[in-house]
Amino acid sequence: MAVSALNATHEAVDARYNDVDPVYAQTRDIRLTGFVLALGADCVLFSSFIFAYLYLRTSAPAWPPFVDGHQLPRLDTSFAALNSIVLFGSGVTMHYALENWKHLKKAAFNGWLIATIVLGALFLLGQAHEYLSAAMTWQGSSFGASFFTLTGMHGFHVFIGVIYLITLFIQANRGVYTGSKYFGLTAGTLYWHFVDVIWVFLFFLFYLW
Amino acid sequence: MTAALVERTLALLGAVLVGGTAAVQLKNELPVHGLDAHVAKVLLGLMILGCVLAILAALHVLGG
Numbered sequence: 001m002a003v004s005a006l007n008a009t010h011e012a013v014d015a016r017y018n019d020v021d022p023v024y025a026q027t028r029d030i031r032l033t034g035f036v037l038a039l040g041a042d043c044v045l046f047s048s049f050i051f052a053y054l055y056l057r058t059s060a061p062a063w064p065p066f067v068d069g070h071q072l073p074r075l076d077t078s079f080a081a082l083n084s085i086v087l088f089g090s091g092v093t094m095h096y097a098l099e100n101w102k103h104l105k106k107a108a109f110n111g112w113l114i115a116t117i118v119l120g121a122l123f124l125l126g127q128a129h130e131y132l133s134a135a136m137t138w139q140g141s142s143f144g145a146s147f148f149t150l151t152g153m154h155g156f157h158v159f160i161g162v163i164y165l166i167t168l169f170i171q172a173n174r175g176v177y178t179g180s181k182y183f184g185l186t187a188g189t190l191y192w193h194f195v196d197v198i199w200v201f202l203f204f205l206f207y208l209w
Numbered sequence: 210m211t212a213a214l215v216e217r218t219l220a221l222l223g224a225v226l227v228g229g230t231a232a233v234q235l236k237n238e239l240p241v242h243g244l245d246a247h248v249a250k251v252l253l254g255l256m257i258l259g260c261v262l263a264i265l266a267a268l269h270v271l272g273g
Binding site for chain 2: 029032033036039074076077078079080081082084085086088089091092095096099186189190193194196197199200203204207208
């Protein structure tokens with residue numbers, strides 16, 4: 001019942017933007033493909049660093065490595081698990097924000113989008129706390145270099161994402177998007193899911209493995 | 210109660226809530242067509258995997 005209602009909404013929206021603006025309907029798919037390809041390129045960037053980390057890790061005699069005769073401690077899993085859930089939770093709220101926009105519920109959209117921005121900012125604060133309490137440095141070991149490079153690159157993506165979401169919030173409330181034209185919101189949601197998913201891999205590689 | 214225990218408990222509860230909600234969103238998204246919907250399905254599925262990892266971490270099955 002809920003699924004058929006959702007499909008009916010999507011079909012109605014599709015029909016609406018096809019009717020209202022055929023140029024938008026045609027260019028939307030092209031822009032969407034371009035955006036997904038850009039995410040794919042970002043995936044390649046992260047993959048390169050992840051494979052470098054895997055090489056360093058599997059070729060080391062012990063992991064975490066020894067520095068000045070002492071083995072580095074493992075990273076704090078408890079806090080990382082909690083911080084991960086903050087980020088994954090923001091993915092869920094972003095999804096709800098987009099769905100509410102599709103259903104023309106602007107107040108709910110604003111609420112979910114603000115929740116996403118707050119959770120994204122909280123994740124960044126948690127990451128800053130991790131950096132300040134880490135027992136290693138960037139220069140001290142291959143573990144530290146890999147950790148700070150990969151999580152820093154991810155954190156930068158989250159930071160850009162938070163700015164992107166704030167921009168979307170302002171644009172949506174200034175009437176840039178309508179119930180039938182909201183490509184920016186779709187792209188923002190996909191980008192936010194993407195940074196969530198990259199963290200799934202980093203969380204496993206650095207904290208759980 | 211230590212800080213680590215509080216963090217693990219919150220992570221466990223959060224992971225169940227977030228993972229469950231993401232699963233419902235994925236279920237609703239399954240019949241929808243289009244590139245954005247398909248990408249969203251893959252990403253939601255991986256996010257659910259992340260929640261499972263967080264649950265295993267909170268229960269000391271994975272990690273230190």
